[in-house]
Amino acid sequence: MTSESLHPVSGPARRTVVAAVGAAGLAVALTACGSDDKASDTVNPGDGGTGGSSSGGTDSGAGGGTELAKTADIPEGGGKVFADQGVVVTQPAAGSFKAFSSKCTHQGCAVKGIADGVITCPCHGSQFSATDGSVKKGPATKALPAAKITVEGDSIKLA
Ligand code: FES
DSSP: OOOGGOTOOHHHHHHHHHHHHHHHHHHHHHGGGSOOOOOOOSOOOGOOTOOOOOOHHHHHHTTTTTTEEEGGGOOTTTTEEEEEEEEEEEEEETTTTEESSSSSSOOBBOOOOOTEEEEEOTTTOOETTTOOOOEEEEEESSOOBBEEEEETEEEOOOO
């Protein structure tokens, strides 16, 4: 029921349609010609409500991901925060790489400092498991959501 999208001020667009019909519409067009604003908005800005779910998730397929780091960049038992991408990548065990959102679930600070399998948030001291993102210590109560990475050879890519 988005009646707001049907603005009563759709004069110009309507006039265009009517004029295209031909001579029959001409009289109407002339009458409607009172307000001559040249904003011939053919694209209706009013209908952006349904949050365009263009699921473009699976793009470019094999080998097309953005390389985040080399596996050698991620210390075993530790990890690294990639602030630009908003992820933290950890290596809780040799050869096993995990990634999580780097945004603390408490109040949204960026976590930093991964040591001994624990990811720490500097703001209020929450700690998360570097293995599964679960809360080790509050005040945060929710686990860090996992982020998707793929490891190809020595390259860690954001999926
Ligand atoms: Fe991370 Fe408060 S925002 S502990």
